[in-house]
Amino acid sequence: MIEWRENAPKWVQVAEVLKQRIADGTYPVDGRLPSQHELVREFEIVPNTAQKVLTKLREQGVAYSVRGIGTFVAPPSADE
Numbered sequence: 339m340i341e342w343r344e345n346a347p348k349w350v351q352v353a354e355v356l357k358q359r360i361a362d363g364t365y366p367v368d369g370r371l372p373s374q375h376e377l378v379r380e381f382e383i384v385p386n387t388a389q390k391v392l393t394k395l396r397e398q399g400v401a402y403s404v405r406g407i408g409t410f411v412a413p414p415s416a417d418e
Contacts, residue, residue, distance in 0.1 A: 340381055349390040352381050356391065357400060360411050371401055371409045 377388035395401040403409045
């Protein structure tokens with residue numbers, strides 16, 4: 339369970355947790371990230387917040403989606 343900070347939106351805090359898990363190898367490159375439903379259960383957030391987390395990770399290039407299968411960890415970009 340996460341200890342929520344009042345100074346940051348929940349989606350930002352959940353995204354930070356997922357990025358940390360990616361960095362520490364919990365979710366390897368091309369490994370599947372939790373689904374929207376799994377995020378709702380684990381972090382006790384509403385579905386819209388879970389969807390925003392996954393959308394923002396994709397927009398940031400941290401993740402990619404395969405339609406009907408899930409969201410996965412993107413390989414690091416060449417400039418990292």
